[in-house]
Amino acid sequence: MSSGEIQWVYAFVDRPKDRFVRAHAFWTAVTGTRLSAFRGDEAQFVTLLPEGADAFLKAQAVDGPGGAHLDFSVADVPAKAREARALGATPVHAEEGLEVLRSPGGQLFCVVEWQGERVRPEPLALPDGTISRLDQVCLDVPPAVWEAEKRFWPAFTGWSDRPGSRPEFHLVDPTPHLPVRILLQRLDSDGPAGAHLDFSCSDPDADRVRHEGQGAESVWRGPHWIVMRDPAGGTYCLTIRNPETGGLPSAR
Secondary structure (H helix, E strand, C coil), rough: CCCCCCCEEEEEEEEHHHHHHHHHHHHHHHHCCCCCCCCCCCCCEEEEECCCCCCCEEEECCCCEEEEEEEEEEEEEHHHHHHHHHHEEEECCCCCCCEEEECCCCCCCEEEEECCCCCCCCCCEEECCCEEEEEEEEEEECHHHHHHHHHHHHHCCCEEECCCCCCCCCEEEECCCCCCCCEEEEECCCCCCCEEEEEEEEEHHHHHHHHHHHEEEEEEEEECCCEEEECCCCCEECCCCCCCCCCCCCCC
């Protein structure tokens, strides 16, 4: 095992402190998980625990509007953080077992100590026969830093990359056992970088109804996705991708 190899990935739901309770209640409901004990000096961190597999989703109470970010678990945190800096990332914070960095395009991410996670949860099976899986973090990239981000993320992760289904998309695919992949999305205009979470859904409209029942609202419909807003005000997407493979149906 290489010290720089990414052994596991966590997606973070970052939501405002005053709406954190609404956020973690919603996200546990729509992912079929339960909450761990809260952590941090202000109880600002919590893990969403699946049944029979390792966790890969966490929530954090933050100042400001929030969004999403990625944690990459490795055997040697300082070595992987040095590699990230050599590729153009800038350091933000460091402590034992954790380094926070910012990609060349401005995306916050963390390098953390691997705790032995190995088992990816299965897709969530619903009573109506549909399935869904939270399996993607979409990095919303301003045009001015698009090429820099396209170079950085495959180099840092060591994952394969390829063009997406539309010119504004670029995929960074992990090895199959990892629970989260990266989608780069080029924005129409410059501004701050951001990130949001994506579900793959066998029936996005069925999931839309289910999510609305938990307090979310539909914002906009794209060719293969529905933009949603959760009860804490954060946006995310329900996509038509196959929850087993992550890919678009071949007929589309």
